[in-house]
Amino acid sequence: MVSAGDFKNGLTIEYENNIYQIVEFQHVKPGKGAAFVRTKLRNLKTGSVTEKTFRPQEKMPKAHIDRKDMQYLYTDGELYHFMDVETYDQIAINADQLGDALKFVKENDMVKILSHNSVVFGIEPPLFVELEIIETEPGFKGDTAQGATKPAIVETGATIQVPLFVDLGTVVKIDTRTGEYLGRV
Template identity: 70%
Template sequence: MISAGDFKNGLTIELEGNVFQIVDFQHVKPGKGAAFVRTKMKNIKNGGVVEKTFRPTEKFPPAHIERTDMQYLYTDGDLYYFMDVETFDQIALNEDMIGDSLKFVRENDMVKMISHNGDIFAVEPPMFAELEVTECEPGEKGNTATGATKPCTVETGAVVYVPLFVNLGDKLKIDTRTGEYLSRV
């Protein structure tokens, strides 16, 4: 059991049948009255953020979040298939669970399955992806006093805004969390 007085950023706890991750916390000791802990917590399963206050002596069970490496195999309709590379077990997840987390992931790339008590609730792509540009308009010279960008489509079908010097066939390094262009490879 974890007491509210021992909260740290990134800690996961079970509360009211849900799993929450501590985003921010603050120990408050007012001049009058008892001390308390003010927290901002993110619901891991649905992404909602709530603010709650607790007495420092309140205790909560820790939530164990598992991250498993799996290989993204293919898509069939609205099902996405993944394989555990050690046991060769395959699982299928529907489009609602995936969201746009596979926007920069090619077939046969490795991803992390995030689960709690065996229930997968998120797919985490690698932090960076190296993808080839498949569609791109030529850059127009001229009005480039600031960092001008143009939209380009990469091999997974995602659109990334890149500098004007990027051309068709270039390999790009992309931050998968923000979808931003980082560099050419």
């Protein structure tokens, strides 16, 4: 059990039959009345962010999230298939549960499968991936405006913003948390 007075960013808790991760918290001590903790909580199953206030002495169970390395095999439209590389066990996860988590992941890439009480609720892609640009406008000589970008589609089908000098066939490094171009490989 963890009390609201001991909250930290990134902590996972069980609250109202859901699993939440603390995105942001603030201890508030008004001039009049009792102190409280204002939080922003991300529901790990739905991805929605809500704001809640707690009394500092309120206690709730800490949620233990299991992270298991698995290999992304393929998709058949509705289901995404993953394999444990040690035991060769395979699991299928519904597309609704994953959301945009796989938009930068290619087949055979390693991901972390997230589960709570043996119930899988999502995945964590690798922090950085290297993908090839398959579609983009050509850059023109003389386009030297500082910081100018153009849209590009990578081999997984996701669209990112890249500098004007990046051409078709270029392999780029991408931060999967923000979808930001980090450089050429």
